[in-house]
Amino acid sequence: MIVITLTKVPKSLRGDLTKWYQEIQTGVYVGNTSARVRDALWDRILENIGRGEATMVYNAQNELGYQFRTTRKDRQVVDFDGIPLMMHLKEATGGVKHGFSDAAKFHRANVMTRRSVKRSQSSSKKLMMVSLDLETTGLDPVKDTILSIGAVKWGQDDKIVQFYQLIQVPQKIPEKITELTGITVEMLNKQGISLADGLQGLQKFVADAPIVGYNLRFDEGFLLAAFRKIGQSGLSNRLIDLMPLVKKSNKFLDNYRLETVLADYEIENSHPHHALSDAQATFDLASKLKEKGLF
Numbered sequence: 001m002i003v004i005t006l007t008k009v010p011k012s013l014r015g016d017l018t019k020w021y022q023e024i025q026t027g028v029y030v031g032n033t034s035a036r037v038r039d040a041l042w043d044r045i046l047e048n049i050g051r052g053e054a055t056m057v058y059n060a061q062n063e064l065g066y067q068f069r070t071t072r073k074d075r076q077v078v079d080f081d082g083i084p085l086m087m088h089l090k091e092a093t094g095g096v097k098h099g100f101s102d103a104a105k106f107h108r109a110n111v112m113t114r115r116s117v118k119r120s121q122s123s124s125k126k127l128m129m130v131s132l133d134l135e136t137t138g139l140d141p142v143k144d145t146i147l148s149i150g151a152v153k154w155g156q157d158d159k160i161v162q163f164y165q166l167i168q169v170p171q172k173i174p175e176k177i178t179e180l181t182g183i184t185v186e187m188l189n190k191q192g193i194s195l196a197d198g199l200q201g202l203q204k205f206v207a208d209a210p211i212v213g214y215n216l217r218f219d220e221g222f223l224l225a226a227f228r229k230i231g232q233s234g235l236s237n238r239l240i241d242l243m244p245l246v247k248k249s250n251k252f253l254d255n256y257r258l259e260t261v262l263a264d265y266e267i268e269n270s271h272p273h274h275a276l277s278d279a280q281a282t283f284d285l286a287s288k289l290k291e292k293g294l295f
Contacts, residue, residue, distance in 0.1 A: 002038055002058040004029040004045075009052030016044060019252060040251060042069060060084075128154060129210045129240070131283035132202075134219045135181045135275045137173055141225040145169050146195065147183050149202055150275030152283040153209060160283075163205040164276040168192035180273050196230040199223075206237060212286045214258050214278075216241035242286055245294050261285065 006014060006027045017023070020041060021031030033041070038058060045054050053072050060067035063083045070077060076087045130153040138144030148166050155161040168188050178184055193201075213219050216239055227234040246253075246261050253260060258278070262269050267284045271277035289295060 013048045131279045133275045133278035141221040148275040150279035152279045165198045166192040167198045210238040212240045
């Protein structure tokens, strides 16, 4: 059994804990996880606690049968002959926080405003990217080929601009792929264009902007193979794969499939396995990751 109490911490941290523990009262969480997960969550608490406080109590092999940790500055955990005790400190550690005068608050407000403007300007620049997704006839870039290309970016008028194109293929589409993507041979014959025209359209749409994707290595492999087929060099744009960033920032997801990640970030994808819909969802995910300063 593990009990955690939190006070004055960011809502995002409380949200992280609810994935593993039950909040039985405001700021009081109870659960039963492995020591590895427990320690990882405590590290997460220390990283994201802000100016709040946290205390954890958990099972241990000692006289009392439990151990505890705390971030409180007016308490200190001490060991007394193998028995953990919480010692009250006459003076809180960490020193006194200054800056409570009106002048100090006004100065701090100005500083925060300037920082906010800089972050906003920086964020706007960073959002100049193109999200990309492909649907293919299979998983092998050598044997299989691209069925559709979807891409999303910001336009010059600060509106979302989309690129979507079906690609004609010489071979039969596997039934499983048609069931998954909804793409049929009839659709490709009526609406599809050649692979060369599709790639040239993508190049024009992307220009020199960075390209982001989820599990981008998959798409990169198919793009390289596709450009070789038409006798051209591949895209030279900077490529940013969001999957490693998500794995690094959220170590406690059940899995890292795109649908799981989108659900965790509360992003709706109305048509999974549709290149344009997946590209739009990936664009939204990239925007949220950038807001968090993850790249």
